[in-house]
Amino acid sequence: MNMVYLDNNATTAVLPAIVQAMTPYFTTAFGNPSAIHQRGVAARAALDKARQAVAGLLGCQAAEIVFTSGGTEGDNLAVFGVVKPGSHIITSAIEHHAVLNSCRRLEQIGCSVTRLPVDGRGVVDPDAVRHALRPATALISIMMANNETGTVQPVEDIGRIAAEADVWFHTDAVQAAGKLAIDVNRIGCDLLTISGHKFHAPQGVGALFVRRGTPLHPLMHGGPQEQGRRAGTENVPGIVGLGKAAEIAADGLQDGSVARIAAWRDRLEAAIHDAIADVAINGASTSRVPNTTNIFFDYVPGEALLLALDKEGIAVSAGAACSAGSGASSHVLTAMGLGEMRARCSLRFSLGKQNREEDVDAVLAVLPGLVQRLRDASPLYRRAMALSPVPAP
Numbered sequence: 254m255n256m257v258y259l260d261n262n263a264t265t266a267v268l269p270a271i272v273q274a275m276t277p278y279f280t281t282a283f284g285n286p287s288a289i290h291q292r293g294v295a296a297r298a299a300l301d302k303a304r305q306a307v308a309g310l311l312g313c314q315a316a317e318i319v320f321t322s323g324g325t326e327g328d329n330l331a332v333f334g335v336v337k338p339g340s341h342i343i344t345s346a347i348e349h350h351a352v353l354n355s356c357r358r359l360e361q362i363g364c365s366v367t368r369l370p371v372d373g374r375g376v377v378d379p380d381a382v383r384h385a386l387r388p389a390t391a392l393i394s395i396m397m398a399n400n401e402t403g404t405v406q407p408v409e410d411i412g413r414i415a416a417e418a419d420v421w422f423h424t425d426a427v428q429a430a431g432k433l434a435i436d437v438n439r440i441g442c443d444l445l446t447i448s449g450h451k452f453h454a455p456q457g458v459g460a461l462f463v464r465r466g467t468p469l470h471p472l473m474h475g476g477p478q479e480q481g482r483r484a485g486t487e488n489v490p491g492i493v494g495l496g497k498a499a500e501i502a503a504d505g506l507q508d509g510s511v512a513r514i515a516a517w518r519d520r521l522e523a524a525i526h527d528a529i530a531d532v533a534i535n536g537a538s539t540s541r542v543p544n545t546t547n548i549f550f551d552y553v554p555g556e557a558l559l560l561a562l563d564k565e566g567i568a569v570s571a572g573a574a575c576s577a578g579s580g581a582s583s584h585v586l587t588a589m590g591l592g593e594m595r596a597r598c599s600l601r602f603s604l605g606k607q608n609r610e611e612d613v614d615a616v617l618a619v620l621p622g623l624v625q626r627l628r629d630a631s632p633l634y635r636r637a638m639a640l641s642p643v644p645a646p
């Protein structure tokens with residue numbers, strides 16, 4: 254069976270060009286970048302090149318990039334890095350758990366946290382950020398794009414508010430990298446997180462932008478790597494992969510490949526709307542990343558539809574990768590006021606660079622039938638449709 258992979262917000266395939274760029278650093282060109290012999294020097298040069306590429310993607314200086322093990326570490330380093338006991342932090346109800354649970358931990362050690370609500374589209378109101386400011390506010394952490402719905406937050410407005418208030422501003426751009434142009438100066442952020450495996454680099458590598466002059470307490474204590482901001486021997490092959498992915502992502506924003514993905518996503522949404530009754534796109538009426546759609550199918554539990562699609566070789570997600578399977582309904586959709594039932598009856602489809610238009614066709618070929626089958630099996634649906642109960646087998 255040909256697998257149709259539409260769960261790229263969970264993780265992406267490492268592109269062949271990225272595997273090729275990384276391979277020598279496992280084998281013939283391995284080395285510790287702190288060593289002063291030739292292999293060490295070559296590994297250091299590879300890190301420098303990758304740092305330039307990542308800085309190019311984000312519009313910052315190479316020295317402002319700290320390599321990390323991924324989005325979770327980047328978010329933790331940013332959030333814990335600039336606060337102290339007694340600090341106040343402003344965040345939103347729809348952040349990834351890497352930010353939400355970091356904030357929860359900060360509360361246990363004497364910080365206070367304001368979690369701002371979102372509107373029905375899933376968007377934070379910048380005025381609410383302004384009103385939440387207190388004399389003790391040290392950090393605003395609001396994501397650039399949401400992982401479940403793809404909704405884009407008004408980060409430039411929030412950046413201006415943070416600058417006026419002289420408060421550090423962190424944005425989790427894990428789901429924006431490779432999908433939207435990112436310019437840290439236009440956003441006005443001091444800290445910005447990305448994660449390689451969300452844009453075709455391997456899992457376990459990422460970067461945190463740290464604006465020059467931002468005092469950052471490290472999470473890792475050890476050697477002087479990353480200018481003392483993140484101790485530990487660097488993951489050279491992973492970082493080389495991240496650098497290559499950054500180059501490919503920057504090209505993709507120019508060469509039409511991201512626009513093509515957006516067109517397929519739009520086609521998928523329109524065709525689902527035409528073919529299936531009682532569906533709605535969660536967060537559709539605002540700006541979204543081009544690859545993501547989160548769709549509500551009335552009377553169809555998201556997990557049941559996910560498993561039915563999986564049997565057909567189609568991988569999608571019912572909630573964020575980390576909360577999927579936890580039994581909890583999406584904190585993002587419930588924060589949007591969509592209700593427990595709607596949150597449980599929604600699925601996320603997220604496209605990536607390796608998808609083809611045929612993948613959209615493959616979904617459209619089976620989805621209407623699967624939705625109808627699950628609806629027919631739902632007593633609630635049958636009651637609503639005033640159908641007689643399914644006869645005993």
Ligand SMILES: Cc1ncc(COP(=O)(O)O)c(C=O)c1O
Pocket residue numbers: 262263322323324325326328349351396398399400425427428448449450457459574
């Ligand atoms: C918005 C967002 N932030 C952070 C993370 C965590 O990234 P990682 O899996 O690299 O730790 C994810 C992963 O799903 C994410 O979507």
